[in-house]
Amino acid sequence: MHKRESMRGDAGAGASAGPSFSITHEPSGLRIEAQGAWTVRQAARIDAALRAVSFPRPLPEGYRSVLDLSNLTRLDTAGAWLIHRTIEGWRRAGLRVSLTGVSENFAILLDEVARRGARELPPPERANPVVELLADAGRTVAGMGADLVALTGFLGAVTATFVRMLAQPWRFRAIAFMHHLEHTGLRAVPIVSLICLLIGAVIMQQGAVQLRPYGAEPFAVNLLGILTLREVGVLLTAIMVAGRSGSAFTAEIGSMKMREEIDAMRALGIDPLETLVLPRLLALIIALPLLTFLGDMMALLGGGLVALVYLDLDMVTYVERLHDAVTVDHFFVGMIKTPFAALIIALVGCREGLEVRGSAESLGLHVTSAVVKAIFLVIIVDAVFAMFLAAIGI
Amino acid sequence: MAGARDNAGAEPGRGGGGNGSLAHGREAIIRVRGLTKRFGRQTVFDGLDLDVWRGEILGVVGASGAGKSVLLRCIIGLEPVQAGTIEIFGTDTARLGHRQWMELETRWGVLFQDGALFGSLTVLQNVQVPMREHLDLPQAMMDELALLKLAMVGLEPDAAHKMPAQLSGGMRKRVGLARALALDPDIVFLDEPTSGLDPIGAAAFDRLIRNLQRTLGLTVYMVTHDLDSIFKVCDRVAVLAERHIVRAGKPEELQRHPGHPWVEAYFCGERAHGPVHGGAAPEGGGAERI
Numbered sequence: 246m247h248k249r250e251s252m253r254g255d256a257g258a259g260a261s262a263g264p265s266f267s268i269t270h271e272p273s274g275l276r277i278e279a280q281g282a283w284t285v286r287q288a289a290r291i292d293a294a295l296r297a298v299s300f301p302r303p304l305p306e307g308y309r310s311v312l313d314l315s316n317l318t319r320l321d322t323a324g325a326w327l328i329h330r331t332i333e334g335w336r337r338a339g340l341r342v343s344l345t346g347v348s349e350n351f352a353i354l355l356d357e358v359a360r361r362g363a364r365e366l367p368p369p370e371r372a373n374p375v376v377e378l379l380a381d382a383g384r385t386v387a388g389m390g391a392d393l394v395a396l397t398g399f400l401g402a403v404t405a406t407f408v409r410m411l412a413q414p415w416r417f418r419a420i421a422f423m424h425h426l427e428h429t430g431l432r433a434v435p436i437v438s439l440i441c442l443l444i445g446a447v448i449m450q451q452g453a454v455q456l457r458p459y460g461a462e463p464f465a466v467n468l469l470g471i472l473t474l475r476e477v478g479v480l481l482t483a484i485m486v487a488g489r490s491g492s493a494f495t496a497e498i499g500s501m502k503m504r505e506e507i508d509a510m511r512a513l514g515i516d517p518l519e520t521l522v523l524p525r526l527l528a529l530i531i532a533l534p535l536l537t538f539l540g541d542m543m544a545l546l547g548g549g550l551v552a553l554v555y556l557d558l559d560m561v562t563y564v565e566r567l568h569d570a571v572t573v574d575h576f577f578v579g580m581i582k583t584p585f586a587a588l589i590i591a592l593v594g595c596r597e598g599l600e601v602r603g604s605a606e607s608l609g610l611h612v613t614s615a616v617v618k619a620i621f622l623v624i625i626v627d628a629v630f631a632m633f634l635a636a637i638g639i
Numbered sequence: 640m641a642g643a644r645d646n647a648g649a650e651p652g653r654g655g656g657g658n659g660s661l662a663h664g665r666e667a668i669i670r671v672r673g674l675t676k677r678f679g680r681q682t683v684f685d686g687l688d689l690d691v692w693r694g695e696i697l698g699v700v701g702a703s704g705a706g707k708s709v710l711l712r713c714i715i716g717l718e719p720v721q722a723g724t725i726e727i728f729g730t731d732t733a734r735l736g737h738r739q740w741m742e743l744e745t746r747w748g749v750l751f752q753d754g755a756l757f758g759s760l761t762v763l764q765n766v767q768v769p770m771r772e773h774l775d776l777p778q779a780m781m782d783e784l785a786l787l788k789l790a791m792v793g794l795e796p797d798a799a800h801k802m803p804a805q806l807s808g809g810m811r812k813r814v815g816l817a818r819a820l821a822l823d824p825d826i827v828f829l830d831e832p833t834s835g836l837d838p839i840g841a842a843a844f845d846r847l848i849r850n851l852q853r854t855l856g857l858t859v860y861m862v863t864h865d866l867d868s869i870f871k872v873c874d875r876v877a878v879l880a881e882r883h884i885v886r887a888g889k890p891e892e893l894q895r896h897p898g899h900p901w902v903e904a905y906f907c908g909e910r911a912h913g914p915v916h917g918g919a920a921p922e923g924g925g926a927e928r929i
Contacts, residue, residue, distance in 0.1 A: 361790035
């Protein structure tokens with residue numbers, strides 16, 4: 246009583262050359278003839294078919310299976326691994342298995358696989374998600390504290406370098422300073438101008454629309470003037486510069502760090518704080534107030550353009566109204582904050598750059614965190630100034 | 640898939656490629672003819688010819704800047720060429736459509752200089768990338784196969800969950816090799832596999848390449864500087880100089896009959912060693928060319 250069945254890969258793959266094997270069931274055992282190519286491309290199908298092979302249970306006395314490879318045309322490591330694993334599995338189940346028709350080439354592969362394979366994948370280290378969440382929260386809080394300490398330390402180190410440089414002014418890197426002044430200042434002019442112009446226009450338009458029901462439309466000019474000079478101009482410019490230049494500082498210094506350029510500088514006796522950080526910091530401290538002034542003016546101009554339409558004011562009247570509404574105090578309250586914002590953006594950007602470790606991923610993380618931290622700290626400082634100035638009555 | 644491949648198809652002259660790529664009874668698995676490559680005004684190759692026989696380990700040597708890596712990148716299609724044909728498995732690669740090209744790419748593996756592992760994936764995932772891209776395998780089987788490949792390049796299972804940044808240079812190269820072998824390719828391209836390894840690590844890597852080539856019946860195209868590697872593992876060496884392959888042959892043969900000043904300087908210079916030395920009178924001015 247011979248029963249013969251054929252397991253043939255059906256989906257796709259040219260059926261004639263397709264991977265397959267045929268099974269002959271005999272009372273004394275079963276004979277599997279491998280045919281065609283057993284390679285990684287067919288591995289999934291062959292694996293499923295091999296797993297489906299069944300034996301009588303319990304195994305009769307003397308029952309054995311023969312795996313015949315003489316009709317196999319191709320075998321690669323995946324195919325060899327399947328053969329090895331299947332045979333091992335059957336042997337563990339108590340079946341006696343023998344391989345026949347193994348050519349020399351196949352034998353090399355089968356030996357290699359038997360020698361190398363059958364190793365357990367260690368489980369990935371996974372902690373309890375709740376514990377992980379709590380630990381993560383804890384780490385983040387502790388990290389913020391450590392960050393603040395480190396940033397303060399960095400401020401101290403940079404200040405010390407600055408003071409040292411004052412004693413030896415010829416060490417100042419004028420070319421680097423000018424380069425960064427151009428890149429952080431001059432090249433930011435178009436985008437800062439455009440954004441501030443638009444925001445100024447929007448504030449004026451919204452102000453006029455919202456105040457109209459109370460007949461207080463003309464006060465939209467006061468609203469715009471005070472808001473712009475005290476807060477909006479400063480914040481908008483600082484945020485844009487943090488995104489534009491703070492991230493650039495981190496990326497530049499970080500990629501130098503990755504290529505060990507910073508270590509090379511230290512080894513050559515060059516202080517990276519002096520050559521890389523100070524020029525950037527000083528350039529930004531000069532550039533940001535200038536950009537803020539420009540931003541203020543553009544916002545007022547944008548408001549003025551809207552006022553022409555919504556309030557029927559001509560430019561001369563608009564400027565006069567503005568003159569009545571704002572005092573020079575408002576302007577200075579805004580401007581006094583800009584060097585601090587510049588200091589924060591440059592310090593955070595440079596420090597994050599120096600914190601970059603080997604991988605490109607770390608560079609990306611630090612660039613992101615430089616921008617986020619710089620914007621966060623700028624807004625905090627702005628709030629502190631607002632409270633302080635309110636307390637002293639300006 | 641064109642061209643039947645026997646698992647360990649190292650026997651020369653097996654059918655397959657056909658159409659005139661048989662010479663000296665051996666089958667050229669890669670056949671480059673009249674390759675011209677320019678970067679702007681600088682000509683890197685000018686009518687370069689090269690054959691790689693099935694089942695051999697070919698070492699490609701040349702001075703720094705001679706274009707060894709560029710040639711490799713041209714062959715695997717990363718650099719466009721200005722003229723010439725590149726036939727792989729007997730088909731002209733310039734005529735392949737997108738799908739055929741993808742199909743072809745699954746038949747070779749490339750080990751880049753520093754491994755070029757994906758930094759955001761673990762070692763195991765790196766090895767599985769080609770399987771995931773080109774095949775539809777269950778995850779459990781991909782894990783098994785990836786572990787097997789890692790074992791074949793001599794890595795322990797506990798390296799499987801590490802990130803590339805946690806690995807040493809030698810381990811990164813091994814993982815890169817495991818990834819190159821993930822789909823059981825016919826050809827493996829190695830770009831300076833032993834550079835940056837200590838002599839012991841380099842010797843181990845040489846042995847590994849030799850063993851894998853024998854076991855899996857690979858054809859290996861190896862860009863190298865390393866004289867030790869050349870004598871230990873290469874069946875043949877092709878020397879790239881003056882925009883051409885100036886000499887190709889067994890390393891011992893090139894050492895005995897350099898026939899070109901650079902080859903002479905390379906094989907018979909101060910750092911050269913090896914089994915034979917002598918014959919071939921110096922052709923003068925060789926050493927100064929380096």
